[in-house]
Amino acid sequence: MTAITPGTLPKSSPRGSAARARMLRGLLPALSLALVLIAIAWLNPRAISYFGFNLMLNLAIPIALATIAQMYVIAGNELDLSIGTFVGFVGCVTATWLRDAPLIGILVLIGSIGVYALLGALIHLRNLPSIVVTLGMSFVWQGLAILVLPKPGGKAPDWLLSIMSFKPPYIPFPILAALLIAAVVHFGLMRTSYGVILRGSGGNAAALRRAGWSLLRTKVVLFALTGLFGVLSGMALIGITTSADANIGNGYTLLSIAGVILGGGEFVGGRVSPIGAVLGALTLALAASPLLTFMHIPPDWQVAANGAILIIVLAARVLISRRER
Amino acid sequence: MTSVRTLLEKPWIWSFVGALVVWLATIAFTGGYGAGGMVTAALSLAVFTVIVGVGQMFVITLGPGNVDLSLPANIGLASAVAMKVMGGSDSMILVGLLAALACGAAIGAINYLLIWALRIPPIIATLSASFIIQSVDISYGRGLQIKPPPGFADFTNWQVLGIPVLAMLTVVFTIGAALALQRMIYGRSVLAIGQNIRAAWLAGVHVGRIRFLTYTLCGALGGIDGALLAGYFRGANVDIGNEYLLASIAVVVIGGTSVAGGKANVPGVWGAGLFLVLLLTMLNTFGVSAGVRLVLTGLIIVGVITAAGGEKAVR
Numbered sequence: 001m002t003a004i005t006p007g008t009l010p011k012s013s014p015r016g017s018a019a020r021a022r023m024l025r026g027l028l029p030a031l032s033l034a035l036v037l038i039a040i041a042w043l044n045p046r047a048i049s050y051f052g053f054n055l056m057l058n059l060a061i062p063i064a065l066a067t068i069a070q071m072y073v074i075a076g077n078e079l080d081l082s083i084g085t086f087v088g089f090v091g092c093v094t095a096t097w098l099r100d101a102p103l104i105g106i107l108v109l110i111g112s113i114g115v116y117a118l119l120g121a122l123i124h125l126r127n128l129p130s131i132v133v134t135l136g137m138s139f140v141w142q143g144l145a146i147l148v149l150p151k152p153g154g155k156a157p158d159w160l161l162s163i164m165s166f167k168p169p170y171i172p173f174p175i176l177a178a179l180l181i182a183a184v185v186h187f188g189l190m191r192t193s194y195g196v197i198l199r200g201s202g203g204n205a206a207a208l209r210r211a212g213w214s215l216l217r218t219k220v221v222l223f224a225l226t227g228l229f230g231v232l233s234g235m236a237l238i239g240i241t242t243s244a245d246a247n248i249g250n251g252y253t254l255l256s257i258a259g260v261i262l263g264g265g266e267f268v269g270g271r272v273s274p275i276g277a278v279l280g281a282l283t284l285a286l287a288a289s290p291l292l293t294f295m296h297i298p299p300d301w302q303v304a305a306n307g308a309i310l311i312i313v314l315a316a317r318v319l320i321s322r323r324e325r
Numbered sequence: 326m327t328s329v330r331t332l333l334e335k336p337w338i339w340s341f342v343g344a345l346v347v348w349l350a351t352i353a354f355t356g357g358y359g360a361g362g363m364v365t366a367a368l369s370l371a372v373f374t375v376i377v378g379v380g381q382m383f384v385i386t387l388g389p390g391n392v393d394l395s396l397p398a399n400i401g402l403a404s405a406v407a408m409k410v411m412g413g414s415d416s417m418i419l420v421g422l423l424a425a426l427a428c429g430a431a432i433g434a435i436n437y438l439l440i441w442a443l444r445i446p447p448i449i450a451t452l453s454a455s456f457i458i459q460s461v462d463i464s465y466g467r468g469l470q471i472k473p474p475p476g477f478a479d480f481t482n483w484q485v486l487g488i489p490v491l492a493m494l495t496v497v498f499t500i501g502a503a504l505a506l507q508r509m510i511y512g513r514s515v516l517a518i519g520q521n522i523r524a525a526w527l528a529g530v531h532v533g534r535i536r537f538l539t540y541t542l543c544g545a546l547g548g549i550d551g552a553l554l555a556g557y558f559r560g561a562n563v564d565i566g567n568e569y570l571l572a573s574i575a576v577v578v579i580g581g582t583s584v585a586g587g588k589a590n591v592p593g594v595w596g597a598g599l600f601l602v603l604l605l606t607m608l609n610t611f612g613v614s615a616g617v618r619l620v621l622t623g624l625i626i627v628g629v630i631t632a633a634g635g636e637k638a639v640r
Contacts, residue, residue, distance in 0.1 A: 079448075126631055129584035131392075135571055136626030143619025150616070254452060267390060267446050300464040307456025314445045314453075 025320045029263045029279040032313045036286045043294035050172055057174035060285035061164075062087070062237035064178055066252045067259035067281040068185050068274060069229035074260050075189070075272045076222040077202040078123065078130035082138035083230055083256055086112070087249030089145040090234025095154025095244035098235075102157070113227035120223025124216050138253070145246035152245035156238045164239030178278050185274035198222055202270025259284050262313055283313075336581030340596030343579075343629060344603050351607040361487055363606055369482075369489040369557070371598035376495060376550045377569050378576040378594040379502050380543035384447075385577050387539055388519045388586035391447050395455035396547045396573055399432045400566025402458050403551030405466035408473060408561040415476040422552050429548015430541050432458060437540035441533065462563050473556045481556035491553065496595075503591035515539060519586030572601060579629055600629075 040056070041048045047056060066087055073080045090109065098105030119137065123130050166173050189195040200208050201218035209215055233252070238244050261267075262283055263276030287309045292302045348367075352360040377396055384393045403425040411421035432454070439450040472478070483490040506512035514535045517525040526532045550569070555561040578584055579600065580593025604625060608618040 122631065128630055129578065131584065132574065132578045132630050133627055135574060136623045136630065138571075139619045139623030139626065141623075143616045143621075143623065146616035146619065147614075258449065258452070261446070261449050267448070300467070301460045303463075304457040304460030307453040307460075310449065310453040310456070311439065311443065311445075314449065315443045318444050 025317065026264065026273075026276075028313070028317055028320065029273070029276040029283070032262065032316075033279050033283045033286075036283055036291055036309075040286065040291055040294060043291075047290065047294070050170070053172040053175060054167075056290040057172065057178075057282065057285060058240060059237070060174045060282050061177045061181075062233045062240070063252070063255055063259065063285050064181055064278045064281040065229050065233035065236055066249075066256040067263070067277045068181060069226045069233060070256035071185075071260045071263075071265060071272045071274065071277045072189075072198075072222045072225040072229070073130065074257075074265055074267060075199050075202050075270050076219055077205075077268050077270070078219075078222075079257070079267070080134045080226055081131060081253055082134040082141055083226070084249045084251060084253030085138045085141040085145065086227075086230045087234040087237060087252050088244075088246055089141040089148070089249075090231050091238045091241075091244040091248050092145045092149035092154065092246055094160070094235050094238040095156055096149055098160075099155060099157040109231050113224055113231060116227025116230070117220045117224040120219040120221075121216060123223075124219040142246065142250075149244055149246055152243065154238075154244045156242050156244075160235060160239040161242060164236060178282060182275045182278040185278075189272075189274055194221075199270040199272070202268065202272075255284055255288075256281075258310055262310070264317075335592075337590050337593030337596055339629075339632075340580050340593050340600050344596055344600040347600060347603040347607050351603070351610050354607075354610055363603070365484065365487045365489065367599055367602045367606065368492040369484075370602045371595070372489065372491050372495045373550055373554055373557070374569065374572045374576055374598040374601065375499065375594055376546050376553070377543075377573040378580070378598060379499060379591065380546035381573040382577045382580075382582050382589050382591070382594055383502075383506075383515055383539045384543045385574075385582060385584060386515050386519045386586055386589040387536060388522055389584070391586065392574065393433075393436065393451050393540065393543050393547075394448060394570060395432060395436055395451040395458060396543075397566035397568075397570045398455040398458035398462060399429055399544055399547035400551035400554065400569055401561075401563050402432070402462040402465070403428045403548035404555035404561035404565050405462055405469055405551075405563075406548075407552035408469065408471045408555050409465075411471075411474050411477065413471055413474055415474045418474055418477045418480075421474075421477075422549065425548045425552035426545050427548070429551065430545040432547070433541040433544020434537070436544065437537045440540070441537070459563070466561060466563055469561055471561070472559055477556045478559055481553055491557075499591055499595060506589055506591060511535065511538065516587055516589065519583075519588070521587075572598075575626060576601060579626070 037048075046052065066083055069083055070080055090112065093105055093108050093112075096105075097108060119133060122128065123133055164173075168176055189198065197208065197213055198218055198221060201213075201215055201222070205215055208218070234249065237248065241248070259280040260272065260277050261280070263273055263278070263280030265272040265277060284306075288302075288306060292305050295305075297305050344367075348360075348363065351363060352358075377400070381393055381396065384391050406428045407421045407425040410424040411417045436447075436451050436454050439445055439454060440447050443450070445453075473481075481491055485493075504512075506515070514525065514530045517528065517530055518532055518535060522532060547566075551561075551566060554565050558565065576594050576597035579597035580595075581590040582588060582593065604622065605618075608621055613621070
């Protein structure tokens, strides 16, 4: 979204202000992140340091990966209400089979990506509402997670632990990882020709079909990518928490949807932004607890503060996009 | 024969068939033992899903993207409000119910205010609202251990000839909802907006007013549901409404209402509500573990929706 090609930049002032508004809108995810960072720096300057960021952004990597996963289905005008329990399921597999029997673990995880691809095919072929199908699947993943790991426990594989506790010089690992995720996904979805087709399946499906593209294939690819990033998110989460629990990912469903929307994505029309989504996820990760802790907001009201932050950012976006029209 | 065929063409019949199959499977397993008690229990539990299901159905019928995710938080807060206002005394039952109703309606109105003023998609608006409501509930209902007035608790558990009175009243309410949907200007407007919001607007439907009414109605039903739940389970609880997020959406869709909007189905909500409750009873009777029960519930929901099929694309 907000692709401003230099050639079409209008010169006349009303359209010029529209273009400025559009650019402002594209910058909004970055602005909201900056705002949260400034607030944290003001409340607790010591938090803005290598160790501070490592600590505060601890859980940002799995949240960012889950948000990217959600972004792919949203790009195709669908919604995945099962991503949270899926992340939990992957976490349970990672903490048990992937350590004890790596081959089975890998096969199960690849198989679960296959299930996502099949869901995409089912949703397309039978023209089903994705909300309901993924709602049903959220029960399935939760049940499987309980079957794999009835009691909280397990242990992450050592190689995963060492990856997630990697300490690069100068730049904290979560920031480095977020940059990498944003760059890779941005290139794949925004800069390749098939990425355009994938987004087009959400933008104008009828036009794509008439141009000879398989909508079945785009839906399968989008869902498979969601599954892939869901797997990465679950593995990253376990690499940080070191052990798993069947309910560990439940909050990620709503968090990932909020992250995509905060990042400038829209529910319909294939308008999504990978960089925005990662920024949105970082904003949520920071706003979720470090900021509120520094503001001395009592635990009772932390959830409400999250809701309020969402509403404020979205209200700012509406003010800007009203100027765009 | 023709009457059977027309019956089979109704989209809601399948949810009742599903409920019947599940019931028969369970009594076949128990050898006929507890067949009647199971129906009674299913009716009294399905009531709560049906009430919020009807509200959710009106919202979903408004068109793609319209859904109320704040119902669980709404139910939780209303249950606390009802118990606090009633304060355990029989004379305050009506006031408590009205308070719960008002609380729910206010939440619904705020939901629509967010959608309208901030132009946020309803999913995100109701989600953000539910975060705030949840916090209010946690802070308001902290350590709340007020029992419902005995008269109210008895009323919610009252049965005549094995049929819960609450279920009978809910049947009357759903008939009213069906009439409102099909015979009143309000219901026809909701359907028209769901089919094509622009066409409805051009035809003179007060789109804003109808959407406001619908969200408020859905919120009010969530409020009443919270009060009744607190009476039935003898106490308010922050988590009392949690399962009704998925359940309210599931009964609407399994019941044959179109997720794309513009096509609603009231009887189906009852069929689907009974189906879900009986399904849970069946899996419990079979003695499967929690994990297997969840997996089967999920697979059956996906299976039912696949069998019922989506409609041909309108857009």
